[in-house]
Amino acid sequence: MTDAIGVNIKRLRVERGWSQARLAREVCRLAGVNGEPIGRQEISRYETGKRTPREWLPFVAEALSVTVADLKASQKPVEAPLPTLADYLPDRDLLAPLSARTGRRIGIGTVDDLRQRVHGLRLADDVIAGGDLIRPALRELRSAVKLYRDGTHTSEVGRQLLSQIGELAQIAGWIASDAGQHGEAEQIYRLGISAARQAEDLTLAGNLAGSLAYQYSNTGREVEGITLARVALTDAGNDAPPKARALYLDRVAWAHTKAGEAQPAMRALGKASEALSEDTADTDSPTYLYWVDAGELQVMESRCYTELHRPLRAVPLLREVLKEYNATHTRELALYLSWLAVALADANEPEEAAVTAERVITLSSDVASERTAERVRVVLRRLEEFSDVPEVASLLAEGRATIQGGPSRGPAGP
Known part of the structure; x- marks a missing residue:
C-alpha cells in the first residue's frame, strides 16, 4: 500500500x-x-x-x-511511465536555505547584477573554450548558491535568484563538459534542474535536462540520452516557447542519431523545424535561447546525416553552414569542419577530407576543449581506411604526433 x-x-x-x-x-x-x-x-x-x-x-x-x-488504491499495471525531471534531482537539496541566515539582505538589484554576469559568461563561451572558462564558471556558480542560501530575501527575489542559478548552472555545466569534466558537469546540471524547478521555470528546467541528455548521448550513454531528452520535451509541455521546443526536439533527434535510430531522429528534426517556424517577433523567448535559429537547426540536421552515414545530404548542408559561419567562434568552426571531414570520407573523397581534417587539427591545437580533441581523434580514425592515399598518410602521421605530444595547455581543474 x-x-x-x-x-x-x-x-x-x-x-x-x-x-x-x-x-x-x-x-x-x-x-x-x-x-x-x-x-x-x-x-x-x-x-x-x-x-x-x-x-x-x-x-x-x-x-x-x-x-x-484514492491515494491508497493500487493501480492496474501499465507500461512503465516516462520519468520526470524530479527523478534527476540531486540526492540532497544543495539549495536549502541555512536555518540561521547570516548574509545580507538581497534585493532585485543583486539579481540583475547576477543576470548580467551569467549572460557575460554565456557570451564568453561563444569564443573561449571550456578549459579556459571552467574556473571562473565554477566560482560564479558557487558564489550564486552561497548568496541564495546565506542571504535574506523576499519569495519573489528568491525565485528570480533560483532562475539565475539555473541559467548559470546550464552554462557552467556546458563549460565543464567541454573541459572533459563530465562527472562535474552532470552534478552541475542536476543542481540547475533543481533550481529551475523550485523557481517553477519549466522552460529552463527543460533546457538543463536537454543539455545533460546531450552529454549522455556523447559519452556512451545513448539510451539514457534518449530517455532524458524525451523527459525534457514532455515536462516542459506545449506552452514552452517555440525556440525552446525546437531545441528540445533537436536534442531528441541527436539522442536517437547517436543510438543509430534514423527514423525517430528524422521525425524529431522535422518537428523541430515546425516548432521554430512558430517563432515570431512577438514571441517571448528567454534571452539564453538567442542562438537558436534556422542555421543551428541546419547544423544539427547535417550532423545527424553525418552520424547516420548519409554524406550526400550531409556535405551540401555543412558546406552551406560553414560558408556563413563566424570564424571567431574557433571551437564551433573546428567541430563543424570535423563533421564535414567525416562526411567527405564517407563520400569517398579522401583527399578533400584530408585537407578539411588538417584545418580541424590546426584550429583545435589552440583550443582547450575536450570536444574538439575528441573530434580530432574521430576524424583520424575515420581516415585510417585511406592510409594508402599520400595526403591522408601525411595527415595521419602529423595527427598522431599532435595527439601524442598533447596540447600546449589542457583543461583546467575546478
Missing part, C-alpha cells in the same frame, strides 16, 4: 502539471501551518516510497482533489 501511495501522489501531481515544490506549498497551506515543514524533498520521499505521509496524508489528498482512499 505504501508504494501505491507514492505512485499515486506522483501520477496525480504530474497530471495537474505541478512541481513537487508547488504540491508542498499547497499541503502546508491546507494544513494551516506557518513556514514550510513539508518541502520539495519531503514530497520526493513520499513519491519514491522512502517515507509515508501519515498525518499529512489527508492534506496531500485534498491538495490533489482526491480522497485518502
Whole structure:
C-alpha cells in the first residue's frame, strides 16, 4: 500500500502539471501551518516510497482533489511511465536555505547584477573554450548558491535568484563538459534542474535536462540520452516557447542519431523545424535561447546525416553552414569542419577530407576543449581506411604526433 501511495501522489501531481515544490506549498497551506515543514524533498520521499505521509496524508489528498482512499488504491499495471525531471534531482537539496541566515539582505538589484554576469559568461563561451572558462564558471556558480542560501530575501527575489542559478548552472555545466569534466558537469546540471524547478521555470528546467541528455548521448550513454531528452520535451509541455521546443526536439533527434535510430531522429528534426517556424517577433523567448535559429537547426540536421552515414545530404548542408559561419567562434568552426571531414570520407573523397581534417587539427591545437580533441581523434580514425592515399598518410602521421605530444595547455581543474 505504501508504494501505491507514492505512485499515486506522483501520477496525480504530474497530471495537474505541478512541481513537487508547488504540491508542498499547497499541503502546508491546507494544513494551516506557518513556514514550510513539508518541502520539495519531503514530497520526493513520499513519491519514491522512502517515507509515508501519515498525518499529512489527508492534506496531500485534498491538495490533489482526491480522497485518502484514492491515494491508497493500487493501480492496474501499465507500461512503465516516462520519468520526470524530479527523478534527476540531486540526492540532497544543495539549495536549502541555512536555518540561521547570516548574509545580507538581497534585493532585485543583486539579481540583475547576477543576470548580467551569467549572460557575460554565456557570451564568453561563444569564443573561449571550456578549459579556459571552467574556473571562473565554477566560482560564479558557487558564489550564486552561497548568496541564495546565506542571504535574506523576499519569495519573489528568491525565485528570480533560483532562475539565475539555473541559467548559470546550464552554462557552467556546458563549460565543464567541454573541459572533459563530465562527472562535474552532470552534478552541475542536476543542481540547475533543481533550481529551475523550485523557481517553477519549466522552460529552463527543460533546457538543463536537454543539455545533460546531450552529454549522455556523447559519452556512451545513448539510451539514457534518449530517455532524458524525451523527459525534457514532455515536462516542459506545449506552452514552452517555440525556440525552446525546437531545441528540445533537436536534442531528441541527436539522442536517437547517436543510438543509430534514423527514423525517430528524422521525425524529431522535422518537428523541430515546425516548432521554430512558430517563432515570431512577438514571441517571448528567454534571452539564453538567442542562438537558436534556422542555421543551428541546419547544423544539427547535417550532423545527424553525418552520424547516420548519409554524406550526400550531409556535405551540401555543412558546406552551406560553414560558408556563413563566424570564424571567431574557433571551437564551433573546428567541430563543424570535423563533421564535414567525416562526411567527405564517407563520400569517398579522401583527399578533400584530408585537407578539411588538417584545418580541424590546426584550429583545435589552440583550443582547450575536450570536444574538439575528441573530434580530432574521430576524424583520424575515420581516415585510417585511406592510409594508402599520400595526403591522408601525411595527415595521419602529423595527427598522431599532435595527439601524442598533447596540447600546449589542457583543461583546467575546478
